[in-house]
Amino acid sequence: MSLYSVLIGRPLPKSSAGQERLPRLEALPILSSDALSSVAYATEAALGVLILAGSRALSLSLPITLAIIALITVVVLSYRQVIAAYPQGGGSYVVARDNLGRNVGLVAAAALLIDYTLTAAVSLMAAGQAISSLIPSLLHHEVALTLLLLALVGWANLRGLREAGRIFALPTYAFVVMIALLTLVGLHDLVAHHGFRPDPPPLVTSMEPLGLFLILRAFSSGCSAMTGIEAIANGVQVFREPAPVNARQTLLVMGGLLALMFFSVSGMGFLYGIAPDPNVTVLAQIGTKVFGPGTPLLWGLQISTLLILVLAANTAFSGFPLLAAMLADDRCLPRQMAWLGDRLVYQNGIGVLLAGTALIIWVCQGDTTVAVNLYALGVFTAFTLSQLGLLLRWWRQRGEGWQGRMLMNALGASATFVVLVVIIISKFWEGAWTVVIAIPLLVWALAAIRRRHREVAAAMVPDPLIEPLYLAPVEAPVQHQAIVWMGGLTRATLEAVLYACTIAEQVTAVMVVGDRDDPGQISLDWDRLVGADSGDLQLKLLVSPYSSVIQPFCAFVREQETTHPERRTTVVMPVAVSDNLLDRFLLNQRALYLYRALSAQGTHVFSVVRTSLEPVQPVD
Structure with missing residues (x-):
């Protein structure tokens, strides 16, 4: 047996493809780890902007959280409709391609490919920083540590879906359980001792005036909680049959968990008067208030947070290869991106994602400061285009209940477009300009590959005017x-x-x-x-x-x-x-x-x- 077979596993027959597909309980952690892990930093991202207007501005965190949860609800319901309309999977790319045109579809695809790569890089770099925070001696080895984590996640995915499901299920559910414990213990403390009157946050002097634009910036930063929502719509093929039904149910469960966990963290942060601290995360501060400093439950919360940040990269490893395979089937990428490997995974797509993520980690030297400003831009571009596509779909079909569906998608498209514009304007000089330039360049490359494939196909069409190919037997060497x-x-x-x-x-x-x-x-x-x-x-x-x-x-x-x-x-x-x-x-x-x-x-x-x-x- 070759070394490759030892590391990756023996080839799987195609007849076992149905067995390699996952039940809902195993698919949920694979496709939802990115979205659920955002609970660890979304509230902190919003507070980090509000604090610029002083301590009193932190009181707006709760209304902003409720607005984001409303947006999450709209987007989740919208993607349930995407799954019903496109049961083969594809998410924003397929919706935009079929309803807005092939070139607009390529914009959605390019945005998602960039977002998946940045998601993997940011999640793993954040996990590396979390480990070095626990063990300071690893501080100077963050890049090597992050690359090691990347190799482990890539190896698990190359072994196949079931292997990844088994590895990733326990840490994801552990994080959900720890947030649930944090909520229950926190509620008991609020009811029995603390009360529901919020503590005043630490006094911080205002650096910027509190205006609409700053509030919108805080809202857009908090919307990092929404990254990864569309992974289930992209990965319908991962589920066991009936795949569309299982995917829709899993998406609803994921959306409910995300909304409840996000509201719990933001609510307790507001009531306990938590303010951003460069040395201690908001979630750790809440855990210290609720569980007490140095307690086993606090360590459990921190370790589960660390693990799910590592696993958040797995959403990208599920979505990127599937999207790349769809693009290859549409002749927008080299055909080998659609080749299914011996372990029934798109191993070429996984390999490209590994290389791209490693490059970003090396360029950023393990620091998330720049990369974190970029990776929400792609997902909100995809959100906006997918909901615009569905809006046009309902208008053209005008089936039963089409007015309500159109209204929901119009609201969602408007909201995500506003967030997209705010992200571009507020974070343009913080690095967002690179994505603004990269998306058109990638669209041009995808279109060029598609055009060349069409030219080659036209050049290779057999001439229908020639006589049948087989001629009279030609004298040929015997044997x-x-x-x-x-x-x-x-x-x-x-x-x-x-x-x-x-x-x-x-x-x-x-x-x-x-x-x-x-x-x-x-x-x-x-x-x-x-x-x-x-x-x-x-x-x-x-x-x-x-x-x-x-x-x-x-x-x-x-x-x-x-x-x-x-x-x-x-x-x-x-x-x-x-x-x-x-x-x-x-x-x-x-x-x-x-x-x-x-x-x-x-x-x-x-x-x-x-x-x-x-x-x-x-x-x-």
């Missing part, structure tokens, strides 16, 4: 068979088949069909292009029990070489060649993997048939 790799019925593939017919008396064109392929239609297209009576030219369709398409083809080649040792076997591989630099990343990826796999098993005769791409106007 020679050719096996042609077919990734699809393209001009490059058919040219490779034609070449194989000139060098061998027995030619087999092999295609590994996936779950979305129709073998009957493939056979009909083959007969139309090649000819129904093709003699010694055969089409072989293989069905793989696993996600890999390389392994079944290699096994077929090995079987033919073993069964017919008297024959010389040539593997013919079609490749498309182009002067376009982008095509090096978009084309022939499976051919490269196939060559390496066949070489490793001992196959030693290959013929590469190169088909040049000619500029062709793409057909929409």
Whole structure:
């Protein structure tokens, strides 16, 4: 067994994909850890802005919390409608693409890809800072520690969904239990001893006037509690069947838990007169007031907070690969982003997210100060576009109850758009400008990849005017068979088949069909292009029990070489060649993997048939 198999696990058959999907109790911690962990810092983020206007301004924290909870309610109900309308998953990207147009959909996708990457980086850097706060000797090793945490989260996700569910369930539920204990013990103290009259916060001199813009800034900072809400709508495929029903129920539970926990922390912070402290978090101050300093319950609260901050990054590792796979299916990213790995996860997407997150951690040197100002911008862009998309959807369909749905989505779109504008204006020079620039650049890149894929597809369409491909038998060397790799019925593939017919008396064109392929239609297209009576030219369709398409083809080649040792076997591989630099990343990826796999098993005769791409106007 290879080292990779030891670390990641043995390949899983595709028949176990349903078993790899998760029940609600395991899916909830995987997809909700980001949203629920925001309880640890959302209240503090709002207080950190209000304190600029002096201690008296902290009294506005409770109304701001209630306004954010109202917004959370609207967004959660909106995404329940997204799941019902789009049960295959996709969230903001699919809603925007289908209702606002493909290019607007790419804006939502770009915003989410950036947000997922920043979410993973911010969560892990915050966890690294939490560990160094508990153990000061680790202060100078925060970057290495954070990268280690990143590697552990990535490793757990590469092993598959069930592995991640088992690892991440306990800490997430532990955090929920500790917040529930904090609430219950705090209520007992408020009723029996303290009373509900708020304590005055520490006296702090005003640095800015208390005005509408500062209140909106505090509101937008507190809205960091909403990051991660859409992960469940993006990850419907993670749930066991009936997946849409389970996803909608889980989203409702997550929204309820988030609202209750957020209100509890903000309410106790208000009643106990808590003010932001650069050395002690707001949640730790509340825990000290309720549980007492140095108590086991306080340590339990802090440790569970630390763990869920680490696990918050897992939401990104669930959402980013799924979104990247959808973009690859839409030909907006290289196709290998949609390849399902041996552990039935999108391992290429996980790898890209690992690299991007590690780069941000290294650039920020483990400090969340800059990154935390950026990662809410992407999610509110996605929120706004998804609700605008649903608003147009209800207007066009005008089904039962469409007016109420339109009103809710109009309110949600307006509120999230206001928050988005406030974030851009208030945090532009604090680093938000990088995301404002990065989103259009990423949209341009996604559109360029999509355009190039269309150009390649148009250039590779077989000519319907030519005669059937199979010609009269050509004199070929005796004892020679050719096996042609077919990734699809393209001009490059058919040219490779034609070449194989000139060098061998027995030619087999092999295609590994996936779950979305129709073998009957493939056979009909083959007969139309090649000819129904093709003699010694055969089409072989293989069905793989696993996600890999390389392994079944290699096994077929090995079987033919073993069964017919008297024959010389040539593997013919079609490749498309182009002067376009982008095509090096978009084309022939499976051919490269196939060559390496066949070489490793001992196959030693290959013929590469190169088909040049000619500029062709793409057909929409």
